[in-house]
Amino acid sequence: MSRTLRLLAVSLLLAGCATSQPARPRVSPATTPEEAGLVDVRSLVPDIELDMRYASANNFTGAPVEGYDAPRCYLLRPAAEALAKVERALRERHMRLRLYDCYRPVRAVQRFVAWTQAPEDGRTKAAYYPGFERRTLLGDYIAPTSGHSRAATVDLGLLQCDAQGAGCEPIDMGTTFDYFDTLANTDSPKATAQQRANRHVLVDAMAQGGFRNYPMEWWHFTLNPEPTPDVMYDVPVR
Incomplete structure (x- = not known):
């Protein structure tokens, strides 16, 4: 084969590899939850436990995050209904879920990225990333795009309740949420x-509802398959 033909073959191979890569999800033009098809999980389970960290200062950035104007959990309806199913099944075992994050606006992800590039002030380092400098978190721990923005991913923990379903307390998972x-x-x-056994109680319960775990984070689950894998949303949580 001539050098010219070899170069052409390599070019065609590289072009084929490039076109086979999944495209980055587009951002929906929706401006309201209704336009995006987002559902408030509490419309399905009114008393589900919420601890929506990014709507408060109790998170790794140390401040409420842009895009979270209210402590509410929005998901696309198939994910919201699947999560409600998991919650109902756990209650039969005197357990409940505690939700830390659900749908995440694109602008919030951009704020996370900007935070990694800001000067270190040490305010949240001991609680969330004691072994790292914040600028090194981008990539392995903080991604420039997030599956949460596709509105079928949730971060959550597990509560153990008494025989009456009250007095619920967090089950020991070994770390707090968002521990890098x-x-x-x-x-x-x-x-x-x-x-690890406690984590797998949660993993198994979520799998029964159709969610897969992200093995880097015991709290992170995505509905499988995702309803809109090629669409991200940037509707503020209000």
Whole structure:
């Protein structure tokens, strides 16, 4: 084969590889939850436990995050209904979910990226990323795009309740939510056997509802398949 033909073959191969890569999801033009098809999970389970961290200062940025104007959990309807199913099944076992994050506007993700590039002030380092400098979190821990923006991903924990379904307390998972360390990996050998077992109670319960776990984070689950895998949303949470 001549050099020219070899170069042409390589070019065609590279072109084929490039076109086979999945396109980045487009951002929906929707400006309201209704236009985006987003559902408030509390419309399905009015008393589901919410601890929506990014609507408060209780998160790794140390401040309420742009796009979160209210502590509400929005998801696309198939994901919201699947999550409600998981909650109902857990209540039969005297357990409940605690939700930390649901749909995440694109602008919030952009704020996270900007935070990684800001000077370190140390305010949240000990609680969330003691082993890292914040600028190194971009990539492995904080992505420039997020599956949360496709509105079928949730971050949550598990509560153990008494026989009457009251007095619910968090089950020990080994880390807090959004703890940037390999200890937060679902099957981390740094966690105790009991903590890993607790994580798998949550993983199994969510799998029954159709959610898959992200193994880097015990709290992170995505509906499988996603309703709109090629669409992100930037509607503020209000």
